[in-house]
Amino acid sequence: MILAATxxxxxxxxxxGVILVGLALLGRVAARFGxxxxxxxxxxxxxxxxxxxxxxxxxxxxxESGAQIGVILLLLLLGLEYTGEELTDALRDHAPxxxxxxxxxxxxxxxxxxxxxxxxxxxxxxxxxxxxSSSGIIAKLLADLGNTGNRETPVVLAILVAxxxxxxxxLPLMAGLLIGGDALDIGLEVTAAIVAVVTALGLAVRYxxxxxxxxxxxxxxxxxxxxxxxxLLVAGIAEHLQASAAVGAxxxxxxxxxxxxxxxxxxxxxxxxxxxxxxxxFFGLQINPTDLPPVLAIAVALALVTAATKLxxxxxxxxxxxxxxxxxxRAGATLIARGEFSxxxxxxxxxxxxxxxxxxxxxxxxxxxxxxxxxxARAVEPLTRRFSQLGRPARPRRTPTARGTTVS
Amino acid sequence: MTEINETKLPGVGTLHDFxxxxxxxxxxxxxxxxxxxxxxxxxxxxxxxxxxxxxxAEEARTLADLLGGTSVTKRLDDLRQEISGLAIDWLxxxxxSPYVGKTIGETxxxxxxxxxxxxxxxxxxxxxxxxxxxELRAGDTAVVVGTAEGIDAATELLTARAR
Numbered sequence: 001m002i003l004a005a006t007x008x009x010x011x012x013x014x015x016x017g018v019i020l021v022g023l024a025l026l027g028r029v030a031a032r033f034g035x036x037x038x039x040x041x042x043x044x045x046x047x048x049x050x051x052x053x054x055x056x057x058x059x060x061x062x063x064e065s066g067a068q069i070g071v072i073l074l075l076l077l078l079g080l081e082y083t084g085e086e087l088t089d090a091l092r093d094h095a096p097x098x099x100x101x102x103x104x105x106x107x108x109x110x111x112x113x114x115x116x117x118x119x120x121x122x123x124x125x126x127x128x129x130x131x132x133s134s135s136g137i138i139a140k141l142l143a144d145l146g147n148t149g150n151r152e153t154p155v156v157l158a159i160l161v162a163x164x165x166x167x168x169x170x171l172p173l174m175a176g177l178l179i180g181g182d183a184l185d186i187g188l189e190v191t192a193a194i195v196a197v198v199t200a201l202g203l204a205v206r207y208x209x210x211x212x213x214x215x216x217x218x219x220x221x222x223x224x225x226x227x228x229x230x231x232l233l234v235a236g237i238a239e240h241l242q243a244s245a246a247v248g249a250x251x252x253x254x255x256x257x258x259x260x261x262x263x264x265x266x267x268x269x270x271x272x273x274x275x276x277x278x279x280x281x282f283f284g285l286q287i288n289p290t291d292l293p294p295v296l297a298i299a300v301a302l303a304l305v306t307a308a309t310k311l312x313x314x315x316x317x318x319x320x321x322x323x324x325x326x327x328x329x330r331a332g333a334t335l336i337a338r339g340e341f342s343x344x345x346x347x348x349x350x351x352x353x354x355x356x357x358x359x360x361x362x363x364x365x366x367x368x369x370x371x372x373x374x375x376x377a378r379a380v381e382p383l384t385r386r387f388s389q390l391g392r393p394a395r396p397r398r399t400p401t402a403r404g405t406t407v408s
Numbered sequence: 409m410t411e412i413n414e415t416k417l418p419g420v421g422t423l424h425d426f427x428x429x430x431x432x433x434x435x436x437x438x439x440x441x442x443x444x445x446x447x448x449x450x451x452x453x454x455x456x457x458x459x460x461x462x463x464x465a466e467e468a469r470t471l472a473d474l475l476g477g478t479s480v481t482k483r484l485d486d487l488r489q490e491i492s493g494l495a496i497d498w499l500x501x502x503x504x505s506p507y508v509g510k511t512i513g514e515t516x517x518x519x520x521x522x523x524x525x526x527x528x529x530x531x532x533x534x535x536x537x538x539x540x541x542x543e544l545r546a547g548d549t550a551v552v553v554g555t556a557e558g559i560d561a562a563t564e565l566l567t568a569r570a571r
Contacts, residue, residue: 081418081440082419089416139419142420146459146460147457148417148445148447148457149423149425149437149445149457150455152455157417157418157419157420160418160419261440265441324455326456327453384453384456
């Protein structure tokens, strides 16, 4: 009989329930303090993982599969945020900013990896981890601070777009490098993967409308099956071609627009939240908390350096488009937060097992900047206000006059 | 006409903003999800939004009505986009136009002014690419393309009171 739960299923349900309730409680704590939930999910994973306070055994496989779906949904929803036109526009108008961002923020991670004597591929992954800002945290930050309409915001968003597009090439590139083999094999793999991505991106931009029409149905139930099915299918095929599942899902997201995009966002967002939480927890789960203290000092140093480089990136890019110093400071501070994509990249490194320290280092690094980034951005707000009052002649303000007196 | 800046916000929507004659800057963010956000810029730090209000689609319509929403349709009539010497305009055919009940061919518009009628709007119905035998009716709007001078001449012809 199906309902007669075996001891195994009972344990699975209890463990999953405990995990989800735990994540929910942490989410509430995070919301209360205006913090992103990602770092807390990581901590939750650390606590119940290997060497943690309690170790989950039964639910681990389930969470692992959930985590894989989580990455796909994260990237699918990210792709949905953009239309192909927005991607090409942002690239055309803000390519220099994207280039500066890459140079300033990829380099520290890459260099540190090399200095630590890591495998070049691990160093390249660490470069990716320090390079990519968290679109999720930053989008929320902009909305929370009411900064969406600010004149520096288009630059910030363009930098995020450039980073996301870079990911679409970087992930398959790393996938190719990680397979190994001789130089020719790697070269072929990488070229094939990148050609596939660029072609798919072109198709997505060009035939997005057509694809969206075919996918769109009025029934939510059918829509969720169609969309999730399509995303998983494309992601699976991409993974099979060594082009990274996440990138496949991202491209599906870009291709969808119009009514299909609206509907997709509505029906998939809750699913994304659930599985992304599992993804962050699973990453924490794989890290042994006792591995953290030895890498903590390095992580703090790396966080400080790359917070400064992001600040410089935002400052420079905002100045290029004629933003005043307060706005430049805001742009820089907003960009500091790292989060989901650093974890996506670190997840690859951990799965491949190429460098023991990269997982704990990335975990500590993201914990610091996912919390620190938003805090800095909030702290900068009142600072810029004072800044701007110093800079320019104060406008005469209408002062309330006592009733009955006339102002001459 | 007020000069409006349009800025694309990837992943968010589109921002339109302008500076009022009194020196204040105001903008509207049209979010991809059907929300509108009205933002007012800081006078001390013009890059920064000091106040923002998020509106649902319905609230946005209400606000537009309060601000005189009819001006939008009026503006559409006035709209004249010039593309390197080419102009497009919307000409309303009033009941006292001399050409009510006549066909487009009979107006000899193209011969006289060089302007072509590329579409007619009748009520809610657009009639794209009308032929010379299509009739002009009172209340129609003729969408015309030609040179700016040609359109001025055509406006005079089509809207002149019957003598």
